[in-house]
Amino acid sequence: xxxxxxxQIPNAITVLRILLIPLVIxxxxxxxxxxxxxxxxxxxxxxxxxxxxxxxxxxxxDLISKTGQLLDPIADKAxxxxxxxxxxxxxxxxxxxxxxxxxxxLAVTLYRLAxxxxxxxxxxxxxxxxxxxxxxxxxxxxxxxxFLGSWIEFVELGVIWFAVAVTVWTGLDFFRKQIxx
Numbered sequence: 001x002x003x004x005x006x007x008q009i010p011n012a013i014t015v016l017r018i019l020l021i022p023l024v025i026x027x028x029x030x031x032x033x034x035x036x037x038x039x040x041x042x043x044x045x046x047x048x049x050x051x052x053x054x055x056x057x058x059x060x061x062d063l064i065s066k067t068g069q070l071l072d073p074i075a076d077k078a079x080x081x082x083x084x085x086x087x088x089x090x091x092x093x094x095x096x097x098x099x100x101x102x103x104x105x106l107a108v109t110l111y112r113l114a115x116x117x118x119x120x121x122x123x124x125x126x127x128x129x130x131x132x133x134x135x136x137x138x139x140x141x142x143x144x145x146x147f148l149g150s151w152i153e154f155v156e157l158g159v160i161w162f163a164v165a166v167t168v169w170t171g172l173d174f175f176r177k178q179i180x181x
Contacts, residue, residue, distance in 0.1 A: 013054035017075045020047040021082050028086045034144040041139045047079050048135035073112070076131050077105045083138050092141050093156075097164045101134070104171035111178065124177075126170040130163075137163035 020043050027040035054072065084098040108127075137159045145152045 010054040010058035011071065013050055013057070014071045014075050017047045017050050017054070018078060020044075021079050024079070025082055025086050028083075028090060028142065037142060037144045041142050044079070044083060044139050044142065045135075048076075048131075048139075051076060051131065051135075073127075074109065077109055080131070080134050080138060081105060083142070087138070087141055093160050097160045100164050101167050104167050108171060108174055111175075124170075124174065126173050130166050130170040133166045134163045 024040050024044045024047065027036055027043065031037045031040065051072070081102055084093070084101060087093050088095045088098040140159050141156045145156075
């Protein structure tokens with residue numbers, strides 16, 4: 001394998017993550033039974049888990065690129081945003097958590113794009129933590145856990161609102177740090 005091809009492995013993984021998004025959404029929309037929901041959870045989890053893989057390879061092999069730094073958060077936001085919109089449209093969660101999370105993600109992404117010609121803003125520790133929390137909350141809500149009893153809805157609600165709180169907190173922290181520059 002050529003050096004050029006090796007340099008593209010992290011970005012190829014990111015593109016693969018983006019390509020899994022429609023599969024997750026289709027499975028959610030057409031889910032007629034628990035196994036289809038579990039498949040959506042599986043593909044969501046694979047996509048979310050490979051987020052760490054592409055970054056780890058890029059850092060370990062010194063393959064960090066501006067393209068990767070820009071595409072990686074977009075892939076995260078596309079997976080999380082599309083999943084949240086679908087979950088709200090299907091009635092798994094209300095629209096308030098989805099709108100709050102999407103407004104924060106859109107604001108941060110637009111700011112990153114606005115300054116991209118001058119500098120690339122790499123993901124912070126808080127942003128990564130936010131992504132992990134969202135990546136746990138979303139499949140937790142997707143999973144067909146009704147067999148556990150009605151109390152699981154309360155837990156799902158708590159998990160989603162915790163993700164909202166972390167999302168808002170890290171968004172405010174992001175802009176506070178950017179304004180301080």
